[in-house]
Amino acid sequence: MKGRRTWLISIAVITVLGIVLTGCAAVQKSDATDAPAAAAGDALPSWNDGPAKQAILNFVQTTTDPSSPNFVPAAERIATFDQDGTLWVEHPLYSFAMYALERVPDLVKAKPELAKVAPFSTVLEVLKGDHAALAKLTLPDLEKVLAATYTNRSVDAFTVQATQWIAHAKDQRWKRLYTELVYQPMQEVLTYLRANGYQTHIVTGGGQDFVRVYSERVYGIPPEQVVGTAGVLKYEYNKDGNPFLFKEPKLLLNNNDAGKAKGIHLMIGRRPYAAFGNSTGDQQMLEYTKAGDGARLSMILLHDDAEREYAYGPAQGLADTKVGAFTQALYDEAKKQGWVVISMKNDWARVFAFEK
Amino acid sequence: MKGRRTWLISIAVITVLGIVLTGCAAVQKSDATDAPAAAAGDALPSWNDGPAKQAILNFVQTTTDPSSPNFVPAAERIATFDQDGTLWVEHPLYSFAMYALERVPDLVKAKPELAKVAPFSTVLEVLKGDHAALAKLTLPDLEKVLAATYTNRSVDAFTVQATQWIAHAKDQRWKRLYTELVYQPMQEVLTYLRANGYQTHIVTGGGQDFVRVYSERVYGIPPEQVVGTAGVLKYEYNKDGNPFLFKEPKLLLNNNDAGKAKGIHLMIGRRPYAAFGNSTGDQQMLEYTKAGDGARLSMILLHDDAEREYAYGPAQGLADTKVGAFTQALYDEAKKQGWVVISMKNDWARVFAFEK
Numbered sequence: 001m002k003g004r005r006t007w008l009i010s011i012a013v014i015t016v017l018g019i020v021l022t023g024c025a026a027v028q029k030s031d032a033t034d035a036p037a038a039a040a041g042d043a044l045p046s047w048n049d050g051p052a053k054q055a056i057l058n059f060v061q062t063t064t065d066p067s068s069p070n071f072v073p074a075a076e077r078i079a080t081f082d083q084d085g086t087l088w089v090e091h092p093l094y095s096f097a098m099y100a101l102e103r104v105p106d107l108v109k110a111k112p113e114l115a116k117v118a119p120f121s122t123v124l125e126v127l128k129g130d131h132a133a134l135a136k137l138t139l140p141d142l143e144k145v146l147a148a149t150y151t152n153r154s155v156d157a158f159t160v161q162a163t164q165w166i167a168h169a170k171d172q173r174w175k176r177l178y179t180e181l182v183y184q185p186m187q188e189v190l191t192y193l194r195a196n197g198y199q200t201h202i203v204t205g206g207g208q209d210f211v212r213v214y215s216e217r218v219y220g221i222p223p224e225q226v227v228g229t230a231g232v233l234k235y236e237y238n239k240d241g242n243p244f245l246f247k248e249p250k251l252l253l254n255n256n257d258a259g260k261a262k263g264i265h266l267m268i269g270r271r272p273y274a275a276f277g278n279s280t281g282d283q284q285m286l287e288y289t290k291a292g293d294g295a296r297l298s299m300i301l302l303h304d305d306a307e308r309e310y311a312y313g314p315a316q317g318l319a320d321t322k323v324g325a326f327t328q329a330l331y332d333e334a335k336k337q338g339w340v341v342i343s344m345k346n347d348w349a350r351v352f353a354f355e356k
Numbered sequence: 357m358k359g360r361r362t363w364l365i366s367i368a369v370i371t372v373l374g375i376v377l378t379g380c381a382a383v384q385k386s387d388a389t390d391a392p393a394a395a396a397g398d399a400l401p402s403w404n405d406g407p408a409k410q411a412i413l414n415f416v417q418t419t420t421d422p423s424s425p426n427f428v429p430a431a432e433r434i435a436t437f438d439q440d441g442t443l444w445v446e447h448p449l450y451s452f453a454m455y456a457l458e459r460v461p462d463l464v465k466a467k468p469e470l471a472k473v474a475p476f477s478t479v480l481e482v483l484k485g486d487h488a489a490l491a492k493l494t495l496p497d498l499e500k501v502l503a504a505t506y507t508n509r510s511v512d513a514f515t516v517q518a519t520q521w522i523a524h525a526k527d528q529r530w531k532r533l534y535t536e537l538v539y540q541p542m543q544e545v546l547t548y549l550r551a552n553g554y555q556t557h558i559v560t561g562g563g564q565d566f567v568r569v570y571s572e573r574v575y576g577i578p579p580e581q582v583v584g585t586a587g588v589l590k591y592e593y594n595k596d597g598n599p600f601l602f603k604e605p606k607l608l609l610n611n612n613d614a615g616k617a618k619g620i621h622l623m624i625g626r627r628p629y630a631a632f633g634n635s636t637g638d639q640q641m642l643e644y645t646k647a648g649d650g651a652r653l654s655m656i657l658l659h660d661d662a663e664r665e666y667a668y669g670p671a672q673g674l675a676d677t678k679v680g681a682f683t684q685a686l687y688d689e690a691k692k693q694g695w696v697v698i699s700m701k702n703d704w705a706r707v708f709a710f711e712k
Contacts, residue, residue: 075578155621199580212625222431223625224555230622235614235640242647243640245621252608252622258591265511265601266586266608267623269568269579284591284599291598 043192046185046350052299053347055340056189059297060196063273070295072273074197079274080227080264080285081186083204083211085324086278086301087219089171089181091310093323096206098178099165101127103149106161119144150207151231151249158247162213176354179218184353186276190219193274201225201272203264205256205281209247227263229255260285273297279324286339298339302326305345308355399548402541402706408655409703411696412545415653416552419629426651428629430553435630436583436620436641437542439560439567441680442634442657443575445527445537447666449679452562454534455521457483459505462517475500506563507587507605514603518569532710535574540709542632546575549630557581557628559620561612561637565603583619585611616641629653635680642695654695658682661701664711 047053063072084090104123107114114120119141125133137145150158170177190200202221204211208228215221232250237243255263261284264272274297275282275289286298303310303326304318314320315331334341344351403409418426419433440446460479463470470476475497481489493501506514526533546556558577560567564584571577588606593599611619617640620628630653631638631645642654659666659682660674670676671687690697700707 075572078580208622208625216431224434224623226625233618233621235617235644243617243644245617261591261599261601262589265589266564267580269564269582288591288599 043195044185044188046188046348048347048349050347052340052342055297055299056192059274059295060192060198062295064196072294076270076273077193077196077198078201078268078270078272079193079198080201080203080260080268080272080276080289081190082260082277082279082282082285083202084206085303086276086282087182087186087190087202088178089309090278090324091303091312091321094206095166095169095178096210097146098169099162099210100146100149102165102169103161104145107148120148147249150210151247153247155209155233155245155247158209159213162210166214179214180354181352182218183348184350184355185348187219187353189276190221194220198274199225201227201264201268203255203260203275203285204228205254205260208255227255227260227267229253229259256281258284261288264288275299276301278303279326280330281324283330283333286334287337290337290339298334298337299342300326300330300334300339301342301344302331304343305348305351308348308351309344399551400541400544402544402704404703404705406703408696408698411653411655412548415630415651416548416554418651420552428650432626432629433549433552433554434557434624434626434628435549435554436557436559436616436624436628436632436645437546438616438633438635438638438641439558440562441659442632442638443538443542443546443558444534445665446634446680447659447668447677450562451522451525451534452566453502454525455518455566456502456505458521458525459517460501463504476504503605506566507603509603511565511589511601511603514565515569518566522570535570536710537708538574539704540706540711541704543575543709545632546577550576554630555581557583557620557624559611559616559631559641560584561610561616564611583611583616583623585609585615612637614640617644620644631655632657634659635682636686637680639686639689642690643693646693646695654690654693655698656682656686656690656695657698657700658687660699661704661707664704664707665700 044053044056047056062068062070063077065071081087084094084096088095101123104120105127108120108124115124119137122133122136122141123145166179168177171181174181193200200219200221202211202215202219202225204227206228208226208230211228212223212226215223215226229251230253232248232252234246234248235243236246253259253263253266257280260282264285271292272285272289273292273295275285276299277283277286278301282300286300290296290298302315303312303324304316305311312319312321312324313326313328313331315326315328331341342348400409400412403412418424419428421427437443440450440452444451457479460476461483464476464480471480475493478489478492478497479501522535524533527537530537549556556575556577558567558571558575558581560583562584564582564586567584568579568582571579571582585607586609588604588608590602590604591599592602609615609619609622613636616638620641627648628645629648629651631641632655633642634657638656642656646652646654658671659668659680660672661667668675668677668680669682669684669687671682671684687697698704
């Protein structure tokens, strides 16, 4: 019961479904044509020159130069990345939550009586285009939808379902696969860090099993380097006597907020030298990273680009949101702690790979 | 409360302290002089020719040959190893539990009143040589000693303490550091697998934070590839405002039995292609591994060498034990499931690197 409640809290942001799906941030068809500022040998061609790009270059230089006082042995080079809103688009709603909603028709197909039972009936209305219906969904409703789509099945069955969905599911604004909505500048950072001996781990509030389905293909990050929200497992046997793992509707690790620092210790066991995030859920990961000795890099992405992507804070007078909020308090903390704020608008020459 | 109880169960084997410390297996000074059966280019020189060695060679050959139907892509090459009794000596008592007992004098130094309070007073008697005193220790007593030495401190403080201990603590039979009591044949397997693109992970019932202290130095296995029994963490701030992780006296993952399969999924996220164990606590890891498709290797070590190490089962008529028991039922299961049993006596030409 407590586990379910915690799970619930971890996705509390979804309460704002009604707001965000009807559009709180400027949502316009992208027509950006910024050319990447590529220079010969530039490892970060989609970044504009400026303090953010320079901070990354300086960090890699100082931690990989054996003559530097900040040199970090290869084995200790760990970098961690939030996913939603840091590596790919999180608006209007986290993809892991969209998955839960869009799985409901299949649930109803298997159990037709669900079509008349809330909250499944409500989700069906939403999926038919009635966004106002979303406002009817309460937190316990959403909890039920997540539990019904992520748990009470084997790990293998979940993997098959999520794999099918992610292969076809598209974002409504760009009409592209969610996996195409990864940020090109961050892909370059991943590649650049790995080329310099850094392990790149995802540390996400999203479901660990969900992200593992595509992380290797999309980011080059293998399952064993994905730390995410994870549920309790049960070890069972099928009728042929073969063992399998069953996903119970109970939370083991809520990988948000302080949970990110805990998840990093549990699954990686070393303090990162670099961490990248974009919202309040990343605060502890960023401060835990920065509190280490030597040169540590904590960077936080501000979505201030309504034209090419979205603009939300509420920091710096941007629109408020509950999906990936970057509060003014967090902004002030970033400045105080020496984290580097990335302005999507100013620091990124290109947002997506599919841009010309 | 439930967490503490589970922790307790996970170390229930320690009840037999009294028996094992007074010597249930033949304990004689090692005088083995078996020369390694090294051949030019032999990756496993400390293994005698036989079905066990051949199984390892065949497995690596068939899973790394691109023309083989059993070929495994490099990214999926995962091998998991139990530690106590599989990679190093576990008798008369697991080193992680010896650590708990031997930390008690320091606890008493900090709080002198503990010297007169059970179970700490009892442990002090034991450490002075009164092994009979061990029989007085109940399970709740032992639970208290483990909690008092592993938890209620920061991760950083624990790491410092465990690092100091492991640098100096010695086994009483060989008068050598515990870290010297690693099995040379298994070191060769680790090296051989890694040379063939396999990741080698430790999957131990011992404390994850404890094993991480020395795993890289001793086995070449970095902290992020150690899956172990782990407690709940708390994220706190010191008086300077710097964050740190605090180890609470509550269990998160009991990494024994079915917990090993769960831990593997949680922290690695792929089913291993090879797994190595030696006791009932490894059964689910071995069967979970073997149940995968393609060529999977599950191997289990039988300690049947009283002269060079220890002899215990109770499988095959060997002495009974509660520290790393290999039951006859497990032996029968191994034969039925096609796991390969390693006979320490017959399959290993050499047990320790320090042997001539």
